Each structure stands twice: as C-alpha cells, then as structure tokens.
Amino acid sequence: RKEVEQDPGPFNVPEGATVAFNCTYSNSASQSFFWYRQDCRKEPKLLMSVYSSGNEDGRFTAQLNRASQYISLLIRDSKLSDSATYLCVVNGRNTGNQFYFGTGTSLTVIP
Amino acid sequence: DTEVTQTPKHLVMGMTNKKSLKCEQHMGHRAMYWYKQKAKKPPELMFVYSYEKLSINESVPSRFSPECPNSSLLNLHLHALQPEDSALYLCASSQDMGTVLYNEQFFGPGTRLTVL
Numbered sequence: 375r376k377e378v379e380q381d382p383g384p385f386n387v388p389e390g391a392t393v394a395f396n397c398t399y400s401n402s403a404s405q406s407f408f409w410y411r412q413d414c415r416k417e418p419k420l421l422m423s424v425y426s427s428g429n430e431d432g433r434f435t436a437q438l439n440r441a442s443q444y445i446s447l448l449i450r451d452s453k454l455s456d457s458a459t460y461l462c463v464v465n466g467r468n469t470g471n472q473f474y475f476g477t478g479t480s481l482t483v484i485p
Numbered sequence: 486d487t488e489v490t491q492t493p494k495h496l497v498m499g500m501t502n503k504k505s506l507k508c509e510q511h512m513g514h515r516a517m518y519w520y521k522q523k524a525k526k527p528p529e530l531m532f533v534y535s536y537e538k539l540s541i542n543e544s545v546p547s548r549f550s551p552e553c554p555n556s557s558l559l560n561l562h563l564h565a566l567q568p569e570d571s572a573l574y575l576c577a578s579s580q581d582m583g584t585v586l587y588n589e590q591f592f593g594p595g596t597r598l599t600v601l
Contacts, residue, residue: 406588417575417592418528425587461527465588471516471535471581473590475527 375400380462380476388484391452395479397445397462406465409436409447411458412478418461422447452483488512489593491576497599500566506596508559508576516540516581517559518590519551522573534559535581566600573597 380397387393399407406425410418422429424445428437435448445464449456459478466472489510498504508517516535520528533541534553548570550562559576576593 408589415573415597417594420589420591423587423589463590471518471533471540471579471588473530478527 377401377474378462378464378476380479382477382479384480384482386482386484387452389452389454391483392448392450393452393481394449395447395460395462395481397447397476399443399445399464399474401464402440402443404443404464404466407436407438407445408463408465408473409434409445410461410463412461413458421460449481452481454483454485457481457483489576489578489591491574491593491596493596494594495597495599497601498563498566499601500568502566503562503564505563506561506574506576506598508561508593509557510578510591510593511557512578512580512591513556514578514580514591515556516579516588517553518577518579519549519559519561520575520577520592521570522575522595528575532561563598566598568600571599 409421411421412418422436424436424438433450437446459480461478462476464474492507518533519531522528530543531545532551537553548565552560573595575595577590579588579590
C-alpha cells in the first residue's frame with residue numbers, strides 16, 4: 375500500500391468555484407502534513423503546513439482528520455492563477471527527514 | 486528568506502561526460518535533499534543529508550554521487566549517465582530539529598538535465 379494516496383484528477387473548474395482535494399496516508403503515526411503547489415516546469419512551493427486539525431490562509435483551508443488518516447485542501451473562489459498541480463506530502467514517522475509525496479492533483483481553472 | 490538556489494538551470498551532457506549539480510541555502514537548515522522528478526510524476530527522493538552526514542540513500546545507482554561540503558552546500562556529481570536519467574533534479578532543505586514537527590521543506594528551482 376502506498377504511503378500517500380491522492381486523486382490525480384484532472385479537476386477542471388470554472389472561475390469562482392470551490393474545489394476540494396483529498397489525500398489519505400497509510401501510517402497513523404505520521405505527524406506533519408503539507409500541501410505544495412507546483413506549476414508546470416517549476417519547483418514545488420509550500421502552500422500550507424498542517425500540524426493539528428487544520429489551517430486556513432485566505433481562500434485556502436487545509437483540514438486533517440487523524441481518525442480517518444485523511445487530509446483535504448479546499449480552495450474557495452478559484453482564480454485562473456490557481457491552475458497548477460497540488461501535491462500532498464506527509465512527513466515520515468521515524469525520522470524528521472523522510473517525506474512521502476502523493477502523485478499530485480492537477481487543477482485547471484477555466485474562465 | 487526561504488531561498489534555495491541551484492546551478493546550472495539547464496544541463497545537456499553525453500553519456501561519457503562528468504558534470505556536477507550545485508545547491509546552496511542560507512537559511513541555517515541542517516537537512517538537505519536531492520530529488521529526481523520526471524514529467525507528470527511527483528518528486529522521487531534520492532539522498533538526504535542531515536548535519537552534513539548522508540542519512541538516506543534510496544538505492545540510487547552509483548553513477549550519481551552526492552557530496553555535502555558544508556551545511557550550506559550540496560552537490561550531486563554525475564558520471565556515465567543514461568538517457569533515462571534525463572529529468573528535473575530538485576534540491577530541498579529543511580530545518581531538521583530532530584523532530585517531525587515544523588520540518589518544512591523548501592525547494593530550489595531545479596536543474597533540467599538532458600542526457601544524450
């Protein structure tokens with residue numbers, strides 16, 4: 375079983391829509407969770423870190439459900455500039471330096 | 486400043502060449518990483534250095550040789566690569582405080598490598 379599972383999409387949504395991405399992780403001892411955004415041919419950029427139940431930053435909300443081993447990212451009022459691939463990343467359980475990546479979810483926001 | 490720099494941005498090399506990729510960070514981070522990323526795939530971990538010591542080697546072929554000269558620098562030496570090694574090579578760093586909490590990774594812009 376993969377450490378991190380993520381729906382690859384693609385998600386095509388109109389401007390202004392609300393879209394949610396989901397991610398599940400296999401190890402219940404995992405402690406830290408991250409959402410990264412990656413534009414085409416660019417590096418991943420940290421979007422949000424999640425250490426407790428959730429985190430909110432403007433139009434972006436990340437939630438963690440430890441019982442279900444599930445992380446979500448909600449984007450409200452989608453903008454054209456939100457089009458990118460969103461990577462779910464889980465920090466390893468044994469050391470601080472093992473990060474597990476989901477396959478990424480592709481989002482296209484349509485005018 | 487959350488900047489990780491990488492040089493060169495692009496590299497084209499033949500299968501008999503020897504080249505090196507360089508990575509630098511000045512955030513005081515003690516963990517540095519090399520990842521390989523193919524198109525439409527997530528980054529794939531190659532090596533991790535923690536406090537200048539190699540702590541993770543994900544069974545990478547010996548034609549890739551990492552080096553960490555000091556806590557700010559990370560190199561990846563390349564020799565006798567294959568065309569399938571063509572990819573985006575990403576460097577990252579994180580604080581590494583000995584705990585999994587607050588150990589956020591920051592990525593450099595990558596080196597796009599083509600092996601002919």
